[in-house]
Amino acid sequence: MSVGEDDVLLRRGVVRVLTDGGLDVVAESGSAPELLAKTLAYKPDVAVVDIGLPPHRGDDGLQVAVELRRRLPSIGVVVLTQHDEPAYAMELIGDRADGVGYLLKERVGDVTDFCADIVRVAHGGSALDPTVVAKMMRPNTIPEQLALLTERERAVLAAMAEGQSNAGIARSLLISTAAVEKHVTSIFRRLQIPEDPAGHRRVQAVLRYITANQG
Structure with missing residues (x-):
């Protein structure tokens, strides 16, 4: 590097x-x-x-x-x-x-x-x-692009935007890693992020989160 x-x-x-x-x-x-x-x-x-x-x-x-x-x-x-x-x-x-x-x-x-x-x-x-x-977040508002997500899914996505791994998200939100994985899968589905052989769905979700909150 x-x-x-x-x-x-x-x-x-x-x-x-x-x-x-x-x-x-x-x-x-x-x-x-x-x-x-x-x-x-x-x-x-x-x-x-x-x-x-x-x-x-x-x-x-x-x-x-x-x-x-x-x-x-x-x-x-x-x-x-x-x-x-x-x-x-x-x-x-x-x-x-x-x-x-x-x-x-x-x-x-x-x-x-x-x-x-x-x-x-x-x-x-x-x-x-x-x-x-x-x-980056606008207080007390939910951007229209993220309105389909549940409160827990938005919390998981926010933690993803901070660069946390699934294990880190589980620790910070006091839930199981399996639960985090389910939320992540649901986030991809609700945001209509398609399967990506290169594995960049997580990055795409984070980018949408950041741009949505920039409004």
Whole structure:
């Protein structure tokens, strides 16, 4: 994978965490142009990107992430940032939530979970920080696109949007894994998401959830 972070100590820390987790880091970058060039050259499975990269330290890293998703459709991109800004997350996601992650630096405390998020994104899944997902939601309203779902199904879908596995959803909602699986199947049916040999039905459901709540 490729890591873009201008803070050298933080970058080295992220690289150390990833390598200790059994993942290979093929390139490190301290600026947006360098990140773009190295990632396009090495074509890793995943790029881990900070938003505020030089030269402008605005949203340069985010723009590189979006460009990488455009030019390398198969690459996974994880934005690791201090900005809990839904607009940034939506710009990154665009029209497809597969292979994308948006995680807050302050919440990446569990090394195992962090590495698992990276691997999930590399395999076409999504990993979205719950704080950002919560800010995407419009309070006290149920979007028309999700009105066919039961309250429990909406809760399961919200947890899916946070990047939780079925086992994680079961723990957070205090239900069995088998019950979660039934709810997920029902969500696919109610949202009319067809069978997908590539296994991206979950990603499609998450994308519909996010776009519906953006209204």
